[in-house]
Amino acid sequence: MNPIHTLPNYINGQWCASSAREHLDVINPATAEVLARVPLSTANEVNQAAQAASEAFTNWRRTPPTERVQYLFKLKNLLEEHFEDLARTITTECGKTLAESKGEMRRAIENVEVACGIPIMMQGTNLEDVARGIDEMMIRQPLGVAAVIGPFNFPGMIPFWFLPYALACGNTYIVKPSEKVPLTMQKVFELFEKTGLPKGVVNLVNGAKEAVDAILDHPKIRAISFVGSTPVAKYIYSRAATNGKRVQCQGGAKNPLIVLPDADMEMTTRIAADSAFGCAGQRCLAASLAVTVGKAGETFTEAIAETAKKRIVGNGLDPDVEMGPVITAQSKARIEQLVQQGADEGAKLLVDGRSPKISGYEQGYFIQPTILQNVEPTGEIARTEIFGPVLSLIHLNTIEEAIALINSGQYGNMACLFTTSGAAARKFRYEAEAGNIGINIGVAAPMAFFPFSGWKESFFGDLHGQSNHAVEFFTQTKVVVERWPSEWSRQF
Numbered sequence: 001m002n003p004i005h006t007l008p009n010y011i012n013g014q015w016c017a018s019s020a021r022e023h024l025d026v027i028n029p030a031t032a033e034v035l036a037r038v039p040l041s042t043a044n045e046v047n048q049a050a051q052a053a054s055e056a057f058t059n060w061r062r063t064p065p066t067e068r069v070q071y072l073f074k075l076k077n078l079l080e081e082h083f084e085d086l087a088r089t090i091t092t093e094c095g096k097t098l099a100e101s102k103g104e105m106r107r108a109i110e111n112v113e114v115a116c117g118i119p120i121m122m123q124g125t126n127l128e129d130v131a132r133g134i135d136e137m138m139i140r141q142p143l144g145v146a147a148v149i150g151p152f153n154f155p156g157m158i159p160f161w162f163l164p165y166a167l168a169c170g171n172t173y174i175v176k177p178s179e180k181v182p183l184t185m186q187k188v189f190e191l192f193e194k195t196g197l198p199k200g201v202v203n204l205v206n207g208a209k210e211a212v213d214a215i216l217d218h219p220k221i222r223a224i225s226f227v228g229s230t231p232v233a234k235y236i237y238s239r240a241a242t243n244g245k246r247v248q249c250q251g252g253a254k255n256p257l258i259v260l261p262d263a264d265m266e267m268t269t270r271i272a273a274d275s276a277f278g279c280a281g282q283r284c285l286a287a288s289l290a291v292t293v294g295k296a297g298e299t300f301t302e303a304i305a306e307t308a309k310k311r312i313v314g315n316g317l318d319p320d321v322e323m324g325p326v327i328t329a330q331s332k333a334r335i336e337q338l339v340q341q342g343a344d345e346g347a348k349l350l351v352d353g354r355s356p357k358i359s360g361y362e363q364g365y366f367i368q369p370t371i372l373q374n375v376e377p378t379g380e381i382a383r384t385e386i387f388g389p390v391l392s393l394i395h396l397n398t399i400e401e402a403i404a405l406i407n408s409g410q411y412g413n414m415a416c417l418f419t420t421s422g423a424a425a426r427k428f429r430y431e432a433e434a435g436n437i438g439i440n441i442g443v444a445a446p447m448a449f450f451p452f453s454g455w456k457e458s459f460f461g462d463l464h465g466q467s468n469h470a471v472e473f474f475t476q477t478k479v480v481v482e483r484w485p486s487e488w489s490r491q492f
Protein backbone atom coordinates (compact mmCIF):
# COMPACT_ATOMS: atom_id res chain seq x y z
CA MET A 1 0.00 0.00 0.00
CA ASN A 2 1.26 3.51 -0.84
CA PRO A 3 1.99 5.75 2.13
CA ILE A 4 -0.62 8.50 2.60
CA HIS A 5 0.47 11.57 0.69
CA THR A 6 0.34 15.01 2.37
CA LEU A 7 -0.84 17.63 -0.10
CA PRO A 8 1.37 20.63 -0.84
CA ASN A 9 0.30 24.23 -1.39
CA TYR A 10 1.18 26.10 -4.58
CA ILE A 11 2.60 29.53 -3.80
CA ASN A 12 4.60 31.85 -6.03
CA GLY A 13 4.94 29.27 -8.80
CA GLN A 14 6.27 26.54 -6.44
CA TRP A 15 4.75 23.46 -4.87
CA CYS A 16 5.61 23.79 -1.18
CA ALA A 17 5.08 21.63 1.88
CA SER A 18 2.82 23.30 4.39
CA SER A 19 4.13 24.11 7.84
CA ALA A 20 0.70 23.28 9.29
CA ARG A 21 0.58 21.66 12.69
CA GLU A 22 -2.76 20.02 11.96
CA HIS A 23 -3.90 17.81 9.08
CA LEU A 24 -7.13 16.11 8.09
CA ASP A 25 -7.70 12.91 6.15
CA VAL A 26 -9.22 13.27 2.68
CA ILE A 27 -11.67 10.38 2.42
CA ASN A 28 -13.35 8.65 -0.50
CA PRO A 29 -16.99 8.69 0.67
CA ALA A 30 -17.87 5.56 -1.31
CA THR A 31 -15.23 3.38 0.35
CA ALA A 32 -14.13 5.34 3.47
CA GLU A 33 -10.56 4.89 2.15
CA VAL A 34 -8.08 7.63 3.10
CA LEU A 35 -6.87 9.23 -0.15
CA ALA A 36 -4.46 11.85 1.21
CA ARG A 37 -3.82 14.20 4.11
CA VAL A 38 -4.66 17.85 3.74
CA PRO A 39 -2.74 20.44 5.76
CA LEU A 40 -4.68 23.07 7.66
CA SER A 41 -2.40 25.85 6.50
CA THR A 42 -1.49 28.70 8.80
CA ALA A 43 -2.01 32.45 8.55
CA ASN A 44 1.66 32.72 7.65
CA GLU A 45 1.12 30.63 4.52
CA VAL A 46 -1.84 32.77 3.49
CA ASN A 47 0.43 35.77 3.98
CA GLN A 48 3.08 34.21 1.69
CA ALA A 49 0.44 33.60 -0.98
CA ALA A 50 -0.96 37.14 -0.65
CA GLN A 51 2.54 38.65 -0.85
CA ALA A 52 3.38 36.59 -3.95
CA ALA A 53 0.06 37.49 -5.59
CA SER A 54 0.53 41.14 -4.74
CA GLU A 55 4.03 41.22 -6.29
CA ALA A 56 2.80 39.39 -9.39
CA PHE A 57 -0.03 41.90 -9.81
CA THR A 58 2.33 44.71 -10.87
CA ASN A 59 3.23 42.99 -14.13
CA TRP A 60 0.07 40.96 -14.62
CA ARG A 61 -2.17 44.03 -14.73
CA ARG A 62 0.13 45.51 -17.37
CA THR A 63 -0.06 42.36 -19.50
CA PRO A 64 -2.52 43.15 -22.32
CA PRO A 65 -5.87 41.34 -22.00
CA THR A 66 -5.27 39.67 -25.36
CA GLU A 67 -2.08 38.16 -23.91
CA ARG A 68 -3.67 37.27 -20.59
CA VAL A 69 -6.32 35.18 -22.30
CA GLN A 70 -3.67 33.15 -24.14
CA TYR A 71 -3.00 31.45 -20.79
CA LEU A 72 -6.72 30.73 -20.48
CA PHE A 73 -6.81 29.23 -23.98
CA LYS A 74 -3.91 26.96 -22.91
CA LEU A 75 -5.74 26.11 -19.71
CA LYS A 76 -8.92 25.26 -21.62
CA ASN A 77 -6.97 22.84 -23.84
CA LEU A 78 -5.27 21.24 -20.86
CA LEU A 79 -8.60 20.86 -19.04
CA GLU A 80 -10.00 19.11 -22.13
CA GLU A 81 -6.94 16.86 -22.37
CA HIS A 82 -7.23 15.87 -18.69
CA PHE A 83 -11.04 15.90 -18.61
CA GLU A 84 -11.49 12.21 -17.75
CA ASP A 85 -8.84 12.28 -15.02
CA LEU A 86 -10.33 15.43 -13.45
CA ALA A 87 -13.82 13.90 -13.48
CA ARG A 88 -12.54 10.69 -11.85
CA THR A 89 -10.80 12.74 -9.18
CA ILE A 90 -14.04 14.60 -8.41
CA THR A 91 -15.95 11.32 -8.14
CA THR A 92 -13.27 9.77 -5.95
CA GLU A 93 -13.13 12.56 -3.41
CA CYS A 94 -16.71 13.86 -3.60
CA GLY A 95 -18.77 10.74 -4.37
CA LYS A 96 -20.96 11.94 -7.26
CA THR A 97 -21.28 9.81 -10.39
CA LEU A 98 -18.75 10.08 -13.18
CA ALA A 99 -21.42 11.55 -15.47
CA GLU A 100 -22.15 14.22 -12.84
CA SER A 101 -18.44 14.97 -12.44
CA LYS A 102 -18.11 15.36 -16.21
CA GLY A 103 -21.06 17.76 -16.22
CA GLU A 104 -19.33 19.73 -13.48
CA MET A 105 -16.04 19.98 -15.38
CA ARG A 106 -17.91 20.94 -18.56
CA ARG A 107 -19.37 23.97 -16.77
CA ALA A 108 -15.91 24.84 -15.35
CA ILE A 109 -14.47 24.85 -18.88
CA GLU A 110 -17.41 26.89 -20.16
CA ASN A 111 -16.46 29.63 -17.70
CA VAL A 112 -12.89 29.64 -19.02
CA GLU A 113 -14.28 30.00 -22.54
CA VAL A 114 -16.51 32.93 -21.58
CA ALA A 115 -13.65 34.68 -19.75
CA CYS A 116 -11.59 34.48 -22.97
CA GLY A 117 -13.92 37.19 -24.28
CA ILE A 118 -12.48 39.65 -21.76
CA PRO A 119 -11.04 42.10 -24.34
CA ILE A 120 -14.66 42.89 -25.18
CA MET A 121 -16.28 42.27 -21.79
CA MET A 122 -13.90 44.58 -19.94
CA GLN A 123 -14.38 47.55 -22.24
CA GLY A 124 -15.59 50.75 -20.68
CA THR A 125 -17.62 53.59 -22.17
CA ASN A 126 -16.91 57.11 -23.27
CA LEU A 127 -18.74 60.23 -24.40
CA GLU A 128 -17.16 63.12 -26.23
CA ASP A 129 -18.14 66.73 -25.57
CA VAL A 130 -19.95 66.25 -22.27
CA ALA A 131 -19.18 69.99 -22.22
CA ARG A 132 -17.46 71.92 -25.02
CA GLY A 133 -13.98 70.40 -25.49
CA ILE A 134 -14.46 68.03 -22.57
CA ASP A 135 -14.63 64.24 -22.93
CA GLU A 136 -15.55 61.74 -20.27
CA MET A 137 -14.70 58.06 -20.19
CA MET A 138 -15.14 55.18 -17.81
CA ILE A 139 -12.42 52.55 -17.76
CA ARG A 140 -12.21 49.30 -15.83
CA GLN A 141 -9.13 48.36 -13.87
CA PRO A 142 -8.40 45.20 -11.88
CA LEU A 143 -8.59 45.26 -8.08
CA GLY A 144 -5.37 43.47 -7.13
CA VAL A 145 -5.35 40.19 -5.21
CA ALA A 146 -8.61 38.24 -4.94
CA ALA A 147 -9.49 34.89 -3.35
CA VAL A 148 -12.12 32.17 -3.47
CA ILE A 149 -13.18 29.97 -0.55
CA GLY A 150 -14.97 26.89 -1.89
CA PRO A 151 -17.46 24.29 -0.60
CA PHE A 152 -17.19 20.51 -0.88
CA ASN A 153 -19.94 19.78 -3.39
CA PHE A 154 -18.42 21.11 -6.64
CA PRO A 155 -14.64 20.90 -6.17
CA GLY A 156 -13.95 21.38 -9.89
CA MET A 157 -16.60 23.87 -11.01
CA ILE A 158 -17.09 26.43 -8.25
CA PRO A 159 -13.63 28.06 -8.27
CA PHE A 160 -14.20 28.55 -12.01
CA TRP A 161 -17.27 30.73 -11.43
CA PHE A 162 -14.73 33.36 -10.39
CA LEU A 163 -11.09 32.51 -11.15
CA PRO A 164 -10.98 32.81 -14.98
CA TYR A 165 -12.67 36.22 -14.85
CA ALA A 166 -10.40 37.44 -12.05
CA LEU A 167 -7.29 36.51 -14.03
CA ALA A 168 -8.63 37.76 -17.36
CA CYS A 169 -9.40 41.14 -15.76
CA GLY A 170 -5.79 41.40 -14.56
CA ASN A 171 -6.12 40.35 -10.92
CA THR A 172 -3.97 37.76 -9.21
CA TYR A 173 -5.57 34.97 -7.25
CA ILE A 174 -5.66 32.62 -4.28
CA VAL A 175 -7.80 29.47 -4.15
CA LYS A 176 -8.74 27.92 -0.79
CA PRO A 177 -10.62 24.71 -1.65
CA SER A 178 -12.82 22.83 0.81
CA GLU A 179 -10.60 20.75 3.09
CA LYS A 180 -12.94 17.81 2.40
CA VAL A 181 -12.19 17.76 -1.36
CA PRO A 182 -8.77 19.32 -2.05
CA LEU A 183 -7.57 16.84 -4.70
CA THR A 184 -9.30 18.29 -7.77
CA MET A 185 -7.65 21.70 -7.33
CA GLN A 186 -4.27 19.97 -6.93
CA LYS A 187 -4.78 18.60 -10.45
CA VAL A 188 -6.05 21.92 -11.80
CA PHE A 189 -2.96 23.67 -10.43
CA GLU A 190 -0.70 21.06 -12.05
CA LEU A 191 -2.33 22.20 -15.29
CA PHE A 192 -1.91 25.87 -14.39
CA GLU A 193 1.79 25.15 -13.98
CA LYS A 194 1.89 23.80 -17.55
CA THR A 195 0.35 26.99 -18.94
CA GLY A 196 3.50 28.92 -17.97
CA LEU A 197 1.54 31.60 -16.09
CA PRO A 198 3.97 34.00 -14.39
CA LYS A 199 4.73 32.99 -10.80
CA GLY A 200 2.40 34.33 -8.14
CA VAL A 201 -0.53 34.95 -10.52
CA VAL A 202 -2.40 31.92 -9.13
CA ASN A 203 -1.84 30.39 -5.71
CA LEU A 204 -3.36 27.44 -3.88
CA VAL A 205 -3.61 27.35 -0.10
CA ASN A 206 -5.21 24.32 1.54
CA GLY A 207 -6.81 24.62 4.91
CA ALA A 208 -9.87 25.47 6.95
CA LYS A 209 -10.83 28.15 9.47
CA GLU A 210 -7.35 29.52 10.23
CA ALA A 211 -6.58 29.98 6.54
CA VAL A 212 -10.03 31.49 5.87
CA ASP A 213 -9.70 33.97 8.74
CA ALA A 214 -6.27 34.98 7.47
CA ILE A 215 -7.76 35.61 4.01
CA LEU A 216 -10.57 37.69 5.52
CA ASP A 217 -8.12 39.85 7.45
CA HIS A 218 -5.23 40.17 4.99
CA PRO A 219 -4.77 43.81 3.93
CA LYS A 220 -3.46 42.86 0.47
CA ILE A 221 -6.52 40.77 -0.45
CA ARG A 222 -9.08 43.09 -2.02
CA ALA A 223 -11.95 40.79 -2.97
CA ILE A 224 -13.40 37.53 -1.70
CA SER A 225 -15.82 35.09 -3.31
CA PHE A 226 -17.33 32.51 -0.98
CA VAL A 227 -19.64 29.57 -1.65
CA GLY A 228 -20.87 27.39 1.20
CA SER A 229 -23.43 27.24 4.00
CA THR A 230 -25.44 30.29 5.07
CA PRO A 231 -24.03 30.68 8.62
CA VAL A 232 -20.47 30.71 7.26
CA ALA A 233 -21.51 32.97 4.35
CA LYS A 234 -22.88 35.51 6.84
CA TYR A 235 -19.72 35.35 8.94
CA ILE A 236 -17.45 35.78 5.92
CA TYR A 237 -19.55 38.57 4.46
CA SER A 238 -19.55 40.62 7.64
CA ARG A 239 -15.90 40.08 8.61
CA ALA A 240 -14.52 40.71 5.13
CA ALA A 241 -16.76 43.75 4.57
CA THR A 242 -15.70 45.18 7.95
CA ASN A 243 -12.15 44.88 6.64
CA GLY A 244 -13.12 46.94 3.59
CA LYS A 245 -13.11 44.12 1.05
CA ARG A 246 -15.42 43.54 -1.87
CA VAL A 247 -17.34 40.37 -1.00
CA GLN A 248 -19.83 38.01 -2.63
CA CYS A 249 -21.08 35.07 -0.55
CA GLN A 250 -23.36 32.35 -1.86
CA GLY A 251 -25.11 30.40 0.89
CA GLY A 252 -27.47 27.50 1.44
CA ALA A 253 -30.84 26.67 -0.05
CA LYS A 254 -34.16 24.90 0.35
CA ASN A 255 -35.37 24.63 -3.22
CA PRO A 256 -39.04 24.00 -3.99
CA LEU A 257 -40.60 22.45 -7.09
CA ILE A 258 -44.27 23.14 -7.68
CA VAL A 259 -46.27 20.62 -9.68
CA LEU A 260 -49.56 21.82 -11.18
CA PRO A 261 -52.26 19.33 -12.22
CA ASP A 262 -51.72 20.11 -15.93
CA ALA A 263 -48.01 19.17 -15.83
CA ASP A 264 -46.64 16.42 -18.08
CA MET A 265 -46.38 13.93 -15.21
CA GLU A 266 -43.94 11.49 -16.81
CA MET A 267 -41.45 14.26 -17.64
CA THR A 268 -42.03 16.05 -14.33
CA THR A 269 -41.33 12.94 -12.27
CA ARG A 270 -38.14 12.14 -14.14
CA ILE A 271 -36.85 15.71 -13.83
CA ALA A 272 -37.93 16.08 -10.19
CA ALA A 273 -36.13 12.84 -9.26
CA ASP A 274 -32.94 14.01 -10.97
CA SER A 275 -33.15 17.32 -9.16
CA ALA A 276 -33.80 15.82 -5.71
CA PHE A 277 -31.50 12.79 -5.90
CA GLY A 278 -28.82 13.81 -8.43
CA CYS A 279 -25.45 14.39 -6.72
CA ALA A 280 -27.11 12.65 -3.73
CA GLY A 281 -29.09 15.84 -3.10
CA GLN A 282 -25.86 17.75 -2.42
CA ARG A 283 -26.40 20.44 -5.02
CA CYS A 284 -27.19 24.01 -4.09
CA LEU A 285 -29.90 23.72 -6.76
CA ALA A 286 -31.25 20.35 -5.57
CA ALA A 287 -35.01 20.13 -5.11
CA SER A 288 -35.78 19.64 -1.48
CA LEU A 289 -39.53 20.33 -1.40
CA ALA A 290 -42.11 19.18 -3.95
CA VAL A 291 -45.35 21.09 -3.61
CA THR A 292 -48.23 19.45 -5.44
CA VAL A 293 -51.28 21.51 -6.28
CA GLY A 294 -54.80 20.09 -6.51
CA LYS A 295 -55.10 16.84 -8.44
CA ALA A 296 -51.32 16.66 -9.07
CA GLY A 297 -50.96 15.25 -5.53
CA GLU A 298 -51.94 11.68 -6.14
CA THR A 299 -50.30 11.04 -9.52
CA PHE A 300 -47.02 12.77 -8.70
CA THR A 301 -46.68 11.13 -5.28
CA GLU A 302 -47.10 7.63 -6.66
CA ALA A 303 -44.78 8.21 -9.60
CA ILE A 304 -41.97 9.88 -7.64
CA ALA A 305 -42.03 7.11 -5.01
CA GLU A 306 -41.62 4.47 -7.73
CA THR A 307 -38.79 6.41 -9.40
CA ALA A 308 -36.99 6.94 -6.07
CA LYS A 309 -37.06 3.24 -5.20
CA LYS A 310 -35.55 2.28 -8.56
CA ARG A 311 -32.52 4.57 -8.34
CA ILE A 312 -29.26 2.60 -8.38
CA VAL A 313 -27.02 3.72 -5.53
CA GLY A 314 -23.33 2.88 -5.26
CA ASN A 315 -19.79 3.94 -6.12
CA GLY A 316 -20.00 6.79 -8.65
CA LEU A 317 -17.16 5.24 -10.67
CA ASP A 318 -19.43 2.30 -11.56
CA PRO A 319 -21.10 3.23 -14.89
CA ASP A 320 -24.48 1.74 -13.85
CA VAL A 321 -24.70 3.79 -10.67
CA GLU A 322 -27.16 6.71 -10.69
CA MET A 323 -26.44 8.13 -7.24
CA GLY A 324 -23.30 8.15 -5.10
CA PRO A 325 -22.79 8.56 -1.35
CA VAL A 326 -23.03 11.72 0.76
CA ILE A 327 -19.79 13.40 1.69
CA THR A 328 -19.00 12.23 5.25
CA ALA A 329 -20.15 9.89 8.00
CA GLN A 330 -21.23 12.98 10.00
CA SER A 331 -23.28 14.25 7.08
CA LYS A 332 -25.00 10.86 6.70
CA ALA A 333 -25.81 10.77 10.43
CA ARG A 334 -27.19 14.34 10.31
CA ILE A 335 -29.38 13.64 7.28
CA GLU A 336 -30.76 10.45 8.81
CA GLN A 337 -31.49 12.25 12.05
CA LEU A 338 -33.40 14.97 10.13
CA VAL A 339 -35.45 12.30 8.34
CA GLN A 340 -36.36 10.86 11.74
CA GLN A 341 -37.27 14.33 12.97
CA GLY A 342 -39.58 14.75 9.97
CA ALA A 343 -41.30 11.48 10.83
CA ASP A 344 -41.54 12.54 14.48
CA GLU A 345 -43.12 15.83 13.36
CA GLY A 346 -45.91 13.80 11.73
CA ALA A 347 -44.74 13.25 8.12
CA LYS A 348 -45.20 9.83 6.54
CA LEU A 349 -41.96 8.05 5.52
CA LEU A 350 -43.15 7.14 2.04
CA VAL A 351 -39.71 5.89 0.96
CA ASP A 352 -37.14 5.28 3.69
CA GLY A 353 -33.63 5.10 2.26
CA ARG A 354 -31.70 5.19 5.50
CA SER A 355 -28.72 2.89 6.05
CA PRO A 356 -28.90 0.80 2.90
CA LYS A 357 -26.54 -2.13 2.43
CA ILE A 358 -24.51 -1.48 -0.71
CA SER A 359 -22.72 -4.68 -1.55
CA GLY A 360 -18.95 -4.23 -1.72
CA TYR A 361 -19.16 -0.75 -0.17
CA GLU A 362 -20.29 -1.48 3.37
CA GLN A 363 -18.10 1.33 4.78
CA GLY A 364 -19.43 4.02 2.38
CA TYR A 365 -21.69 6.89 3.43
CA PHE A 366 -24.77 5.90 1.45
CA ILE A 367 -28.39 6.92 1.84
CA GLN A 368 -30.94 5.77 -0.69
CA PRO A 369 -33.50 8.28 -2.02
CA THR A 370 -35.93 9.12 0.76
CA ILE A 371 -39.38 10.72 0.55
CA LEU A 372 -41.38 12.27 3.35
CA GLN A 373 -45.06 12.80 2.61
CA ASN A 374 -47.53 15.25 4.19
CA VAL A 375 -44.76 17.43 5.54
CA GLU A 376 -46.03 20.28 7.69
CA PRO A 377 -45.32 23.49 5.65
CA THR A 378 -44.28 25.45 8.73
CA GLY A 379 -42.38 22.58 10.37
CA GLU A 380 -38.61 22.37 10.77
CA ILE A 381 -38.18 19.79 8.02
CA ALA A 382 -39.85 22.03 5.42
CA ARG A 383 -37.49 24.87 6.34
CA THR A 384 -34.07 23.38 7.13
CA GLU A 385 -31.53 22.65 4.40
CA ILE A 386 -31.00 18.87 4.55
CA PHE A 387 -28.37 18.60 1.77
CA GLY A 388 -29.00 14.93 1.11
CA PRO A 389 -31.24 12.78 -1.13
CA VAL A 390 -34.42 13.59 0.76
CA LEU A 391 -37.54 15.03 -0.85
CA SER A 392 -40.38 16.42 1.28
CA LEU A 393 -43.87 16.43 -0.22
CA ILE A 394 -46.39 19.12 0.65
CA HIS A 395 -49.88 19.30 -0.79
CA LEU A 396 -51.69 22.61 -1.34
CA ASN A 397 -54.83 23.68 -3.19
CA THR A 398 -53.73 26.61 -5.35
CA ILE A 399 -50.68 28.07 -7.08
CA GLU A 400 -51.14 31.20 -4.95
CA GLU A 401 -50.70 29.13 -1.77
CA ALA A 402 -47.65 27.45 -3.29
CA ILE A 403 -46.01 30.76 -4.21
CA ALA A 404 -46.81 32.16 -0.75
CA LEU A 405 -45.11 29.12 0.80
CA ILE A 406 -41.99 29.63 -1.33
CA ASN A 407 -41.85 33.31 -0.54
CA SER A 408 -42.16 32.75 3.20
CA GLY A 409 -38.92 30.72 3.21
CA GLN A 410 -35.55 31.91 4.45
CA TYR A 411 -33.71 31.00 1.25
CA GLY A 412 -34.12 32.02 -2.38
CA ASN A 413 -31.70 30.03 -4.49
CA MET A 414 -34.07 28.35 -6.93
CA ALA A 415 -37.80 27.74 -7.45
CA CYS A 416 -39.27 25.58 -10.23
CA LEU A 417 -42.71 25.14 -11.70
CA PHE A 418 -44.03 22.22 -13.72
CA THR A 419 -46.98 23.10 -15.92
CA THR A 420 -48.19 23.28 -19.52
CA SER A 421 -49.87 26.66 -18.88
CA GLY A 422 -48.04 29.76 -20.13
CA ALA A 423 -50.11 32.00 -17.88
CA ALA A 424 -49.20 30.00 -14.77
CA ALA A 425 -45.54 30.00 -15.84
CA ARG A 426 -45.53 33.77 -16.25
CA LYS A 427 -47.20 34.34 -12.88
CA PHE A 428 -44.65 32.08 -11.23
CA ARG A 429 -41.64 33.61 -12.95
CA TYR A 430 -42.89 37.04 -11.95
CA GLU A 431 -43.81 36.38 -8.32
CA ALA A 432 -41.51 33.65 -6.98
CA GLU A 433 -38.71 35.03 -4.79
CA ALA A 434 -35.61 33.21 -6.01
CA GLY A 435 -32.52 34.03 -8.02
CA ASN A 436 -32.99 31.08 -10.39
CA ILE A 437 -36.34 30.03 -11.80
CA GLY A 438 -37.01 26.77 -13.64
CA ILE A 439 -40.06 26.24 -15.79
CA ASN A 440 -40.26 22.51 -16.50
CA ILE A 441 -36.59 22.44 -15.44
CA GLY A 442 -35.42 20.81 -12.21
CA VAL A 443 -31.91 22.24 -11.83
CA ALA A 444 -32.07 25.79 -13.17
CA ALA A 445 -28.30 26.29 -13.32
CA PRO A 446 -27.46 29.17 -15.63
CA MET A 447 -24.80 28.70 -18.26
CA ALA A 448 -21.53 30.57 -17.82
CA PHE A 449 -22.64 33.57 -19.86
CA PHE A 450 -25.43 34.32 -17.35
CA PRO A 451 -24.82 35.41 -13.75
CA PHE A 452 -25.40 32.83 -11.05
CA SER A 453 -26.68 33.44 -7.58
CA GLY A 454 -29.62 33.31 -5.22
CA TRP A 455 -31.75 35.75 -3.27
CA LYS A 456 -32.45 36.27 0.43
CA GLU A 457 -30.27 34.11 2.73
CA SER A 458 -28.89 32.21 -0.25
CA PHE A 459 -26.73 35.19 -1.19
CA PHE A 460 -24.97 38.09 0.46
CA GLY A 461 -23.59 40.74 -1.83
CA ASP A 462 -24.78 42.20 -5.12
CA LEU A 463 -22.58 41.11 -8.04
CA HIS A 464 -22.85 37.42 -8.78
CA GLY A 465 -20.49 34.78 -10.16
CA GLN A 466 -19.98 34.04 -13.88
CA SER A 467 -20.50 36.29 -16.93
CA ASN A 468 -20.40 40.11 -16.95
CA HIS A 469 -21.26 40.13 -13.23
CA ALA A 470 -17.90 38.51 -12.52
CA VAL A 471 -16.19 41.09 -14.73
CA GLU A 472 -17.81 43.87 -12.72
CA PHE A 473 -16.92 42.19 -9.44
CA PHE A 474 -13.26 41.86 -10.40
CA THR A 475 -12.82 45.39 -11.73
CA GLN A 476 -13.15 48.87 -10.35
CA THR A 477 -14.32 51.68 -12.55
CA LYS A 478 -12.44 54.91 -13.01
CA VAL A 479 -14.04 57.89 -14.67
CA VAL A 480 -11.69 60.23 -16.50
CA VAL A 481 -12.79 63.74 -17.43
CA GLU A 482 -10.47 65.38 -19.99
CA ARG A 483 -10.33 68.94 -21.31
CA TRP A 484 -8.53 69.50 -24.61
CA PRO A 485 -9.41 73.04 -25.70
CA SER A 486 -9.63 73.24 -29.48
CA GLU A 487 -7.38 76.32 -29.60
CA TRP A 488 -4.46 74.13 -28.44
CA SER A 489 -4.65 72.14 -31.67
CA ARG A 490 -4.07 75.31 -33.75
CA GLN A 491 -0.33 75.15 -33.06
CA PHE A 492 -0.07 71.88 -35.08
Ligand code: NAD
Pocket (backbone or CB within 6 Å): 149, 150, 151, 152, 153, 154, 176, 177, 178, 179, 207, 208, 209, 212, 213, 227, 228, 229, 230, 232, 233, 235, 250, 251, 252, 253, 283, 284, 385, 387, 413, 453, 454, 458
Ligand atom coordinates in the same frame (compact mmCIF):
# COMPACT_ATOMS: atom_id res chain seq x y z
P1 NAD B 1 -19.29 25.12 4.57
O1 NAD B 1 -19.91 26.44 4.81
O2 NAD B 1 -19.20 24.17 5.70
O3 NAD B 1 -17.77 25.31 4.04
C1 NAD B 1 -17.46 26.12 2.95
C2 NAD B 1 -16.06 26.69 3.12
O4 NAD B 1 -16.01 27.49 4.30
C3 NAD B 1 -14.97 25.64 3.26
O5 NAD B 1 -13.88 26.03 2.46
C4 NAD B 1 -14.60 25.68 4.74
O6 NAD B 1 -13.23 25.43 4.96
C5 NAD B 1 -14.95 27.10 5.15
N1 NAD B 1 -15.45 27.19 6.54
C6 NAD B 1 -16.32 26.33 7.14
N2 NAD B 1 -16.58 26.75 8.39
C7 NAD B 1 -15.89 27.90 8.57
C8 NAD B 1 -15.77 28.80 9.66
N3 NAD B 1 -16.41 28.62 10.81
N4 NAD B 1 -14.97 29.88 9.51
C9 NAD B 1 -14.31 30.10 8.36
N5 NAD B 1 -14.39 29.26 7.29
C10 NAD B 1 -15.17 28.18 7.39
O7 NAD B 1 -20.06 24.47 3.33
P2 NAD B 1 -19.93 23.01 2.73
O8 NAD B 1 -20.52 22.03 3.68
O9 NAD B 1 -18.56 22.77 2.22
O10 NAD B 1 -20.89 23.14 1.44
C11 NAD B 1 -22.27 22.89 1.48
C12 NAD B 1 -23.04 24.18 1.58
O11 NAD B 1 -22.70 25.02 0.48
C13 NAD B 1 -24.55 23.99 1.47
O12 NAD B 1 -25.17 24.81 2.40
C14 NAD B 1 -24.88 24.41 0.05
O13 NAD B 1 -26.20 24.87 -0.14
C15 NAD B 1 -23.90 25.50 -0.15
N6 NAD B 1 -23.65 25.76 -1.54
C16 NAD B 1 -24.21 26.87 -2.09
C17 NAD B 1 -24.03 27.15 -3.42
C18 NAD B 1 -24.66 28.37 -4.03
O14 NAD B 1 -24.36 28.66 -5.17
N7 NAD B 1 -25.50 29.09 -3.33
C19 NAD B 1 -23.28 26.29 -4.22
C20 NAD B 1 -22.71 25.16 -3.63
C21 NAD B 1 -22.90 24.91 -2.29
